[in-house]
Amino acid sequence: MASPSYLTLAGLGLVGIVGYVIALAIYRLYFHPLAKFPGPKLAAVTHLYEFYFNIIKDGMFIWEIQRMHEKYGPIVRITPHELHVKDPSFYDEIYAPASRKREKYSGFVAHFGTPSSMVTTINHEHHRMRRAPLNNYFSKRSVVRLEPLIHENIGKLLQRFEKAREAGTIVRLDGAFTALTMDVISHYSYGKSYRYLDEDDFHIAWKIAVAEASANGALLRHFPAMLTISKSMPQWLLRKSNPRAAVLLDIQHMVREQSKESLANSSKPKPDHEKTIFDALCDPNLLPPEERTLDRLQDEGQILLAAGSETTANTLTVIAFHLSDKKHLLETLREELKTVLPTPTSTASWTELEKLPYLTAVINEGLRLSYGVTTRLPRVAPTEALVYKDWVIPPGTPVSESAYFVHMDPTIFPNPEVFDPSRWIRAAERGERLDRYIVSFTKGSRQCLGINLAYAELYLTVAHVFRRFEFKLYDTTVDDIRVFRDRFFAAPRDGSMGVRAEVV
Numbered sequence: 001m002a003s004p005s006y007l008t009l010a011g012l013g014l015v016g017i018v019g020y021v022i023a024l025a026i027y028r029l030y031f032h033p034l035a036k037f038p039g040p041k042l043a044a045v046t047h048l049y050e051f052y053f054n055i056i057k058d059g060m061f062i063w064e065i066q067r068m069h070e071k072y073g074p075i076v077r078i079t080p081h082e083l084h085v086k087d088p089s090f091y092d093e094i095y096a097p098a099s100r101k102r103e104k105y106s107g108f109v110a111h112f113g114t115p116s117s118m119v120t121t122i123n124h125e126h127h128r129m130r131r132a133p134l135n136n137y138f139s140k141r142s143v144v145r146l147e148p149l150i151h152e153n154i155g156k157l158l159q160r161f162e163k164a165r166e167a168g169t170i171v172r173l174d175g176a177f178t179a180l181t182m183d184v185i186s187h188y189s190y191g192k193s194y195r196y197l198d199e200d201d202f203h204i205a206w207k208i209a210v211a212e213a214s215a216n217g218a219l220l221r222h223f224p225a226m227l228t229i230s231k232s233m234p235q236w237l238l239r240k241s242n243p244r245a246a247v248l249l250d251i252q253h254m255v256r257e258q259s260k261e262s263l264a265n266s267s268k269p270k271p272d273h274e275k276t277i278f279d280a281l282c283d284p285n286l287l288p289p290e291e292r293t294l295d296r297l298q299d300e301g302q303i304l305l306a307a308g309s310e311t312t313a314n315t316l317t318v319i320a321f322h323l324s325d326k327k328h329l330l331e332t333l334r335e336e337l338k339t340v341l342p343t344p345t346s347t348a349s350w351t352e353l354e355k356l357p358y359l360t361a362v363i364n365e366g367l368r369l370s371y372g373v374t375t376r377l378p379r380v381a382p383t384e385a386l387v388y389k390d391w392v393i394p395p396g397t398p399v400s401e402s403a404y405f406v407h408m409d410p411t412i413f414p415n416p417e418v419f420d421p422s423r424w425i426r427a428a429e430r431g432e433r434l435d436r437y438i439v440s441f442t443k444g445s446r447q448c449l450g451i452n453l454a455y456a457e458l459y460l461t462v463a464h465v466f467r468r469f470e471f472k473l474y475d476t477t478v479d480d481i482r483v484f485r486d487r488f489f490a491a492p493r494d495g496s497m498g499v500r501a502e503v504v
Helices: 006-031 041-045 048-056 061-072 088-094 124-138 140-145 147-167 173-190 204-222 225-232 235-241 245-264 277-281 294-325 327-337 357-368 403-407 422-429 451-468
Strands: 075-079 082-085 170-172 386-388 391-393 398-400 471-473 485-487 489-491 500-503
Touching: 006 041, 041 048, 041 075, 048 061, 048 075, 048 204, 061 075, 061 082, 061 403, 088 386, 124 140, 124 277, 124 451, 140 147, 140 451, 147 170, 147 173, 147 451, 147 500, 170 173, 173 204, 173 277, 173 294, 173 451, 204 225, 204 294, 204 485, 204 489, 245 277, 245 294, 277 294, 294 327, 294 357, 294 451, 294 471, 294 489, 327 357, 327 451, 357 422, 357 451
Parallel strands: 082 398
Antiparallel strands: 075 082, 170 500, 386 391, 471 500, 485 489
16 A cells, blocks of 8 residues: 655645644634633634734734723733733732732743743742842832932932033933933842943943843743743854844843852851842842752843833933923922922932922822833732623633723823823822822732832932923923833834933
8 A cells, every 4th residue: 555645644734734723713712711701803813913913013012902992891802811901990909919819921921031030930929939038128128228329329310410411412311310220220239330320321222222122022922932042042143133132141141240249159148238139039048049040040130120220210201301391390399399408409318208299299190101011911810710890700811901001091090191290189189099090010919029119219319300400302202202112111102212301
C-alpha cells in the first residue's frame, strides 16, 4: 500500500487546523463561561481584535473599549477571556483589599518585561511575601525621614531653573521633573543617585526609553517569546537593530551591577538610617535564597526606577502646564503658599504643606488628569464570584476598570477635561470625598507601593517650584499632555516635543 503523499498530509493538517479554529470559535461564542456577556463577537472569538487596535493602530484599544461601552453598556467582554467594567462604584470590588484575594492575570503580566518582579507576581500569597520587606521603606513615616533627600534634589532643580532664567534658555519641564524623581528613587534604591539633574538635557534619553519600553509592552503581551529572544541576542546586535534600546540596556547593566554589589554586601551590617531598598531585597533574614537571585533583583530594580520616576513626573508636568497656561490658578496657589512660605526661598515640610486645601486640590487635579497609567490592569478573583448588577462574574475571570474612565467620568467630575482645582474645594464644602475616585495608584492589595513617596514629591516640588518661579510655555499646547494613544502611560499627540517653557 502506497504511503500518503506530503500534499495529502498537508491537506489533512490544514483541515485539522481549520476544524480546530472553527470549534474554538463556536466554544468561545456559545459555551465559554463569558459567552453570555455583551460585546463584539469578534472580540469574543480572537485576541486579534485587541491586537489590531493596540499594535496595528498603535495604542487605540482604549478608545475601542470606550466605543464598546457606549454600544453594549457598563460591562463588556473585550477579549475572549476578559471583562471590562466602566462604573466607578464597582472599582473597589475589582481592586479589593488583602482580605479578599486578588491576583494578576497570567495573560497580561508579560507586558512589563520583568518576569520575576513583584509587579508581575500572579499569586496572592507570593506577592505578599515579596512586598513585605519593602512596605516599611514606603510607609509615610519612612518617607518623612527621606525628606532631606527630596529637599536636596528639589534645591538642585531650583538652581537649574534659576540658571535657565538668567540665560533665557528654554527648559523641557517633563525632562526636568523626570530627572528629579529619578535622582530621588535611584538614591533611595541603591544609596547613590544617577545625578540626571546635573546633565544639560536632564538625561531626556531615559524618559524616551521608558516611554518606548512601555509602548512595547503591548507587543510582549501578544508575543511573550519576544522577551526571551531579545535577552538571548548579543547586546551589540540589539543596539544596532533598535538604537533606542541602548539607554535601557545601559540602565539594565547598571542595575545588574548594583544588584551584584548589594548581594555581595548583604551579610555586612549597616545602621538602619543607611539601609536602602536593595539592602532589604538582599537581606537573607527577610527573603529566601530563591528570591535573592541576580535576575530577580535586576527585574525589581528596573520596575522601581521606571515606576518611581515616570508616573510622578507626569503628574508634575500636567500641573506645571496648567498653572502656566492659566495664570489665575497660579496666583490663587501662590497666595495660599505664602502662608507657609513667606518668601520665595523659604522652605516647608510635607506635613505643613499637605494641610493647604488649594495646594491639595491642585495636586488632586494633576493626579486626575495624568491618570497614573492608561492601560487597563486586570485582576482575578480566584475563588470568588463577583456580582455586578444582574451579572455574576465567574471566579478566575480577569476583570479591569481603566483609571482614565474613572477620572473622566462626567457624573463625578463635571467638565472632566478642564483642570479645575476649585472642584475639590466645592466638594469638600459639601462634605463629599472626591479623593476616593482618584485611582492613579490603583487600590487594594496591589496598590502602588510608592504612593507616599509620590505624594511627598508632589507637595514639596509644586510648592517650592511655583512659590519661586513661573513659566511661559514655548511651542506647547494642551495636545502635548492630552491622551491620544494608550502606550501604558498616556501618550500625547504624535511628534510632541514635550512640555517646553521659558523660566520667568
